[in-house]
Amino acid sequence: LNRRLAEFGTTIFAEMSALAVRTGAINLGQGFPDTDGPEEVREAAVRALRDGRGNQYPPGPGVPELRAAVAAHQERRYGLAYDPDTEVLVTAGATEAIAACLLALVEPGDEVVALEPYYDSYAACVAMAGGRRVPVTLRPHEGTFRLDLDELRDAVTDRTRLLLINTPHNPTGTVLTRAELTAIAELAVERDLLVVTDEVYEHLVFDDAEHVPLATFPGMRERTVSIGSAGKTFSFTGWKVGWVTGSRELVGAVRSAKQFLTYVSSGPFQYAVAEALALPESYFSAFRDDLRAKRDLLSAGLADAGFSVFRTAGTYFVTTDVRPLGETDGFAFCRALPERAGVVAVPNAVFYDDREAGAPFVRFAFCKRKDVLEEAAERLRRLA
Ligand code: PMP
Ligand code: GLN
Numbered sequence: 020l021n022r023r024l025a026e027f028g029t030t031i032f033a034e035m036s037a038l039a040v041r042t043g044a045i046n047l048g049q050g051f052p053d054t055d056g057p058e059e060v061r062e063a064a065v066r067a068l069r070d071g072r073g074n075q076y077p078p079g080p081g082v083p084e085l086r087a088a089v090a091a092h093q094e095r096r097y098g099l100a101y102d103p104d105t106e107v108l109v110t111a112g113a114t115e116a117i118a119a120c121l122l123a124l125v126e127p128g129d130e131v132v133a134l135e136p137y138y139d140s141y142a143a144c145v146a147m148a149g150g151r152r153v154p155v156t157l158r159p160h161e162g163t164f165r166l167d168l169d170e171l172r173d174a175v176t177d178r179t180r181l182l183l184i185n186t187p188h189n190p191t192g193t194v195l196t197r198a199e200l201t202a203i204a205e206l207a208v209e210r211d212l213l214v215v216t217d218e219v220y221e222h223l224v225f226d227d228a229e230h231v232p233l234a235t236f237p238g239m240r241e242r243t244v245s246i247g248s249a250g251k252t253f254s255f256t257g258w259k260v261g262w263v264t265g266s267r268e269l270v271g272a273v274r275s276a277k278q279f280l281t282y283v284s285s286g287p288f289q290y291a292v293a294e295a296l297a298l299p300e301s302y303f304s305a306f307r308d309d310l311r312a313k314r315d316l317l318s319a320g321l322a323d324a325g326f327s328v329f330r331t332a333g334t335y336f337v338t339t340d341v342r343p344l345g346e347t348d349g350f351a352f353c354r355a356l357p358e359r360a361g362v363v364a365v366p367n368a369v370f371y372d373d374r375e376a377g378a379p380f381v382r383f384a385f386c387k388r389k390d391v392l393e394e395a396a397e398r399l400r401r402l403a
Contacts, residue, residue: 032049035353042358045361047362050189064287077283080108091296093232107263111280112261114259116246131151131153132153133185135156136371136377152372155167164338188333190336204239207243213243220335223333317396318337336385340380341381349381359402
């Protein structure tokens with residue numbers, strides 16, 4: 020293994036899901052729903068397969084139906100107009116989108132400023148691109164994790180090429196506010212930075228939180244690549260259908276990298292996701308309501324079990340602090356948790372350069388059936 024990748028090892032999601040299988044514990048580690056997405060969307064995939072749509076290599080940028088549906092979705096929800104032919108690119112999940120963006124836009128030695136804790140592939144992809152990651156840490160503040168805008172400004176240097184933003188944020192559940200996004204946008208414009216914004220949880224926002232795409236802020240459309248995913252929005256994580264939107268120039272660059280990663284993927288599923296993106300608003304609001312109830316159920320269970328629980332405004336994760344349970348090392352806690360309580364979770368420390376800063380935090384996924392969450396909550400009470 021080369022020096023760029025040597026520090027990364029096996030992803031925590033594979034490690035923790037294997038632990039769940041080995042121990043038979045309830046898997047609240049890796050973020051995937053235990054209920055598949057809408058029946059009619061699965062039917063659309065079956066129809067595409069049967070009718071021979073997408074069984075051979077689809078077009079490089081994605082099938083026209085899906086590109087049109089992505090553009091229509093961005094326009095309808097956010098008033099962002101993109102040309103489906105040149106400003107939309109279908110990818111093998113958001114994971115490939117992240118990789119292709121970084122490989123296409125970062126020069127060796129460039130600095131990439133990313134929010135910490137960061138989704139684990141960010142660090143690996145910055146490394147593969149030969150860049151240097153510069154984390155800006157979200158810190159606990161009144162029951163949520165907040166971005167310090169001064170720290171963000173201080174992190175930008177003459178070598179900074181790109182800001183890598185994620186909102187709604189995995190693993191903290193933070194949704195950046197309009198004021199925070201305004202400040203990020205102003206900084207990007209002032210320092211002439213590119214922005215890659217991972218918005219895969221765009222539809223999973225709760226209560227009075229609001230998801231505002233960074234690309235909608237003044238001066239941002241031309242410097243921002245936005246990333247979405249059918250895995251998160253429609254509960255089909257195995258289909259690996261994602262997309263990017265942005266200017267012709269930026270999306271063209273991302274496509275240059277993408278064509279040598281997978282070339283294309285997920286043919287028949289692309290047609291099905293095109294139909295999914297046209298689902299009525301009632302689908303999205305029902306999904307959100309269901310997840311909000313599950314967030315409340317699991318958050319209450321964790322609080323009962325003695326964890327300190329952070330408020331999730333978006334995503335399907337809740338971050339906890341294990342120190343009230345007398346623990347200090349979230350990693351050791353997660354490794355022991357299947358034996359102690361029959362539940363699997365993920366230590367947030369793996370999403371930090373500064374492992375100390377992340378040590379006491381542990382993430383639980385609530386995209387699971389209600390009975391599964393109730394059973395998990397019951398088991399976790401054994402810890403109290
Ligand atoms: N970005 C974030 C923030 C994620 O949490 C995930 C994983 N769910 C991804 C990207 C990857 O998405 P996909 O499964 O579409 O590759
Ligand atoms: N994004 C999911 C999570 O954060 C997992 C994706 C993966 O396994 N790579 O849990």
